[in-house]
Amino acid sequence: DVKVTQSSRYLVKRTGEKVFLECVQDMDHENMFWYRQDPGLGLRLIYFSYDVKMKEKGDIPEGYSVSREKKERFSLILESASTNQTSMYLCASSQPGTTVLKQYFGPGTRLTVT
């Protein structure tokens, strides 16, 4: 069964802290994505990666960075957390070359920055 896991379901951090959100997929997918989801705004793409060590900015990359050292793992980094980064963070993966390009989502991490 397809699986995308995220390191934490809930996380509380202080302003200015460095925050790491981890995502792991077991489907050998090449594409991985980080979104944030806020009420009334839907899912907004932060960064995506189409291969190991390759990354592309999404629609809202400011204040975030990513790392993909291994195919199965995609990390989102908040260099200096701020209260406006309080949100639900969703990781997803998909396999290129397939007709549907279906994205499989992880359970999400609800991050609160105080």
Next chain:
Amino acid sequence: QKEVEQNSGPLSVPEGAIASLNCTYSDRGSQSFFWYRQYSGKSPELIMFIYSNGDKEDGRFTAQLNKASQYVSLLIRDSQPSDSATYLCAVRSAGGTSYGKLTFGQGTILTVHP
């Protein structure tokens, strides 16, 4: 104007009725269109996708695409309380470097009441 816009909700329908969810998009070169369902506290899951103009049916769900008018809709027949969820419209743009990148609408909350 948002790239992908969904009809404002929340939408409330009685059990057994038809629920109609609409989505418009701005990129005329968009190729693929997806509907995701997201239950409260859960991650999105793909329920329908459509590429060609016209209708595509899957059980009680029908996706409709009109590229000339740049809209896509989802009809749910014989709505059940278990259909109560947020429905997200997603669009994949044209371009060889999109890597399966999707742009999501803000979501429409559907409530089916007994």
